Amino acid sequence: MTNPILPVAQAARAAAARLARADRPSKDAALGAAAASLRARREEILAANAADLAAAPDLSGAFRDRLTLNAARVEAMAQGLEEIAALPDPAGRVLAEWTRPNGLVIRRVAQPLGVIGMIYESRPNVTADAAGLCLKAGSAVLLRGGSEGARSAAAIHVCIADGLRAAGLPEAAVQMAPTQDRAFVGAMLGAAGLIDLIIPRGGKGLVTRVMQEARVPVLAHAEGLNHTYVHAAADHAMARAVLVNAKMRRTGVCGATETLLIDAAIAPALLPLLVQDLRALGCDFRADARARAILPELAPATEDDFATEWLDAMLSIAVVDGVEEALAHIRRHGSEHTEAIITGDAAVAQAFLDGLASAVGLWNASTQFCDGGEFGFGAEIGIATGRMHARGPVGLEQLCTYRYQVLGAGQTRP
Amino acid sequence: MTNPILPVAQAARAAAARLARADRPSKDAALGAAAASLRARREEILAANAADLAAAPDLSGAFRDRLTLNAARVEAMAQGLEEIAALPDPAGRVLAEWTRPNGLVIRRVAQPLGVIGMIYESRPNVTADAAGLCLKAGSAVLLRGGSEGARSAAAIHVCIADGLRAAGLPEAAVQMAPTQDRAFVGAMLGAAGLIDLIIPRGGKGLVTRVMQEARVPVLAHAEGLNHTYVHAAADHAMARAVLVNAKMRRTGVCGATETLLIDAAIAPALLPLLVQDLRALGCDFRADARARAILPELAPATEDDFATEWLDAMLSIAVVDGVEEALAHIRRHGSEHTEAIITGDAAVAQAFLDGLASAVGLWNASTQFCDGGEFGFGAEIGIATGRMHARGPVGLEQLCTYRYQVLGAGQTRP
Numbered sequence: 020m021t022n023p024i025l026p027v028a029q030a031a032r033a034a035a036a037r038l039a040r041a042d043r044p045s046k047d048a049a050l051g052a053a054a055a056s057l058r059a060r061r062e063e064i065l066a067a068n069a070a071d072l073a074a075a076p077d078l079s080g081a082f083r084d085r086l087t088l089n090a091a092r093v094e095a096m097a098q099g100l101e102e103i104a105a106l107p108d109p110a111g112r113v114l115a116e117w118t119r120p121n122g123l124v125i126r127r128v129a130q131p132l133g134v135i136g137m138i139y140e141s142r143p144n145v146t147a148d149a150a151g152l153c154l155k156a157g158s159a160v161l162l163r164g165g166s167e168g169a170r171s172a173a174a175i176h177v178c179i180a181d182g183l184r185a186a187g188l189p190e191a192a193v194q195m196a197p198t199q200d201r202a203f204v205g206a207m208l209g210a211a212g213l214i215d216l217i218i219p220r221g222g223k224g225l226v227t228r229v230m231q232e233a234r235v236p237v238l239a240h241a242e243g244l245n246h247t248y249v250h251a252a253a254d255h256a257m258a259r260a261v262l263v264n265a266k267m268r269r270t271g272v273c274g275a276t277e278t279l280l281i282d283a284a285i286a287p288a289l290l291p292l293l294v295q296d297l298r299a300l301g302c303d304f305r306a307d308a309r310a311r312a313i314l315p316e317l318a319p320a321t322e323d324d325f326a327t328e329w330l331d332a333m334l335s336i337a338v339v340d341g342v343e344e345a346l347a348h349i350r351r352h353g354s355e356h357t358e359a360i361i362t363g364d365a366a367v368a369q370a371f372l373d374g375l376a377s378a379v380g381l382w383n384a385s386t387q388f389c390d391g392g393e394f395g396f397g398a399e400i401g402i403a404t405g406r407m408h409a410r411g412p413v414g415l416e417q418l419c420t421y422r423y424q425v426l427g428a429g430q431t432r433p
Numbered sequence: 434m435t436n437p438i439l440p441v442a443q444a445a446r447a448a449a450a451r452l453a454r455a456d457r458p459s460k461d462a463a464l465g466a467a468a469a470s471l472r473a474r475r476e477e478i479l480a481a482n483a484a485d486l487a488a489a490p491d492l493s494g495a496f497r498d499r500l501t502l503n504a505a506r507v508e509a510m511a512q513g514l515e516e517i518a519a520l521p522d523p524a525g526r527v528l529a530e531w532t533r534p535n536g537l538v539i540r541r542v543a544q545p546l547g548v549i550g551m552i553y554e555s556r557p558n559v560t561a562d563a564a565g566l567c568l569k570a571g572s573a574v575l576l577r578g579g580s581e582g583a584r585s586a587a588a589i590h591v592c593i594a595d596g597l598r599a600a601g602l603p604e605a606a607v608q609m610a611p612t613q614d615r616a617f618v619g620a621m622l623g624a625a626g627l628i629d630l631i632i633p634r635g636g637k638g639l640v641t642r643v644m645q646e647a648r649v650p651v652l653a654h655a656e657g658l659n660h661t662y663v664h665a666a667a668d669h670a671m672a673r674a675v676l677v678n679a680k681m682r683r684t685g686v687c688g689a690t691e692t693l694l695i696d697a698a699i700a701p702a703l704l705p706l707l708v709q710d711l712r713a714l715g716c717d718f719r720a721d722a723r724a725r726a727i728l729p730e731l732a733p734a735t736e737d738d739f740a741t742e743w744l745d746a747m748l749s750i751a752v753v754d755g756v757e758e759a760l761a762h763i764r765r766h767g768s769e770h771t772e773a774i775i776t777g778d779a780a781v782a783q784a785f786l787d788g789l790a791s792a793v794g795l796w797n798a799s800t801q802f803c804d805g806g807e808f809g810f811g812a813e814i815g816i817a818t819g820r821m822h823a824r825g826p827v828g829l830e831q832l833c834t835y836r837y838q839v840l841g842a843g844q845t846r847p
Contacts, residue, residue, distance in 0.1 A: 125809070376547070388844070406834045425795040425802065427796060428797055429797050431675055432682055
């Protein structure tokens, strides 16, 4: 049997080679024309989306909401593409340059990754966002969305293709998987040498499958088991404001705080206030014995609770004795995503930040700032929790690799 | 059955956490003490090496030479460790820093990778080099060398452990595989979450196995099918000197040129001189029809020849019509390692460099400059030919990842 990925990936590689050499005006023109096409074809897109929704009457409310498009959401996709067009071109930037004693000038230059495989679930906007980011980063992308949103994704893809055509760029730079067959996902994951990078975006089940099966490098978001550590020298008002935001601004995002660590010295005075603030917003708690000695009404936490990413209005609480114990708790239970310390002591803050292995450490700020937009990346394709290539928010710069350009005058190596 | 990697990897992870926070003086002290121990234990090491050689009387000459140690080679290992100690600390460098409109200061900071698994063959010096580089980069390393050199590697490892102990660093920061059982290699390759990165170093068989089986990210050197393209505007003398160096300085290194591409406009005058120079040094040729029209005595090249990494005194030759045809040939047959153009035309040179996807592109210089030492990295653990994380020579900087440190004043996310 022929590998079903082969014709698709070969077209993608040829398109990637052209796209890697495309100048910024053509890429931006494609993005602008795709945005215009999204607006022009709005009714087609909404009709496709209605058909998707009609074909899946048993979807849960949250899932249905993610799948649903309306005029405002189509406009948001169009604006998203225009915002990506306004961002600087990440490819071709000179990242470093130095001269060797023999006169060779060595430049490290940002370069498009090549062919990216995007595997996602039902959100139709991922089709537009991922296509736009990969295009601007100079890489071809193969999109494989969930079957529930296939009609919507196809309608959006038509607009992207319109944009590429209008700018004279190869349509194969953005392709949809030609089949919803699950075996095709397997073929994508096994396509080492054809696809350069797989980015999964969706629930834990999807991401885990991709990470376990892929033979292609993966940039993935595994888990955000994030801690906010309130140090003894924390300003009480700041700790209260930041923790409420870190836990309750949105409980389902990957940057939400899941565990509060609080110094024993400050806990008797401050913990009741923190709990009161959060409880008023509907938050529940799982607390260790030391926290329950202060607030006996809190439910007891098990070891498992400290290893649970709640993604909900629930907070694990542990009382610790100083920064080293906080770091040890984080090393034991955390997922190396995002941690924050609240303290007025700069030396303690630096010790905490330096002691972390996590992708993002914050001093006196909410863990919910872990986001490409908040970092100033303009747009992000996701958050990476691995250690290789890129960590934290993945924007256009992180979607690039690099190469060296070495300028000589006839040098030979001794 | 328990995973045999578990106790080793857990000790390595604990050591990595300590090493990541070790300051430069302790790491350099460990390297210096290990170098002193290599000198002090020279006779032990040479005796272990003699036992390795005696146990493998049937080794081929080249393999035997790679395995053999003598006083000078032990001294070279000791000096190698001292040179690594003299290099700047790659961890903790601030790679970028910016301030957001809300006042958050965001710093991207270099961070040790964690636990590195090194899988290599018979060269005993890899034990010292890899241990030294990983230690300086703040990562723990698990070394699994070939069975033929096991006694030599163990004797060298004793010296590294001496160094770690002398500096008060955990000995588990540098561990040898506890068994030569091949299943242990499989366990290393499958140790996702325990080992952060696998670096294979050895022949194509080893590297291919590692790349196919690993569930852990791999930084590997696959193949160096490198091209030197002599453009119509090349200086003849420069082209001759650079090509001789690129092909014949050392034919077995990964930066050696394997294929000459030469413009049709210059080939009748220059190709006979290039061939004459190389032939005088013992080089043989496989040429396409257009080259054979100029030099009919050259052996004809097949398609396969252009896809062959000779690693020997053999050169494939193709005549092309300009830079685009050269780039197309490289895209079709190359391995994205290292390519050079020889030309006096700066615009053509830039078009060539920009059109490459290869890790290293050179203008008017020998492809044999693809080397960490020549790039100024001080030392390299290998060359990477993939697209993720690091490309080209892998030195201390490339052995690091990064994280973000975000400094706030109580900011919450709207």
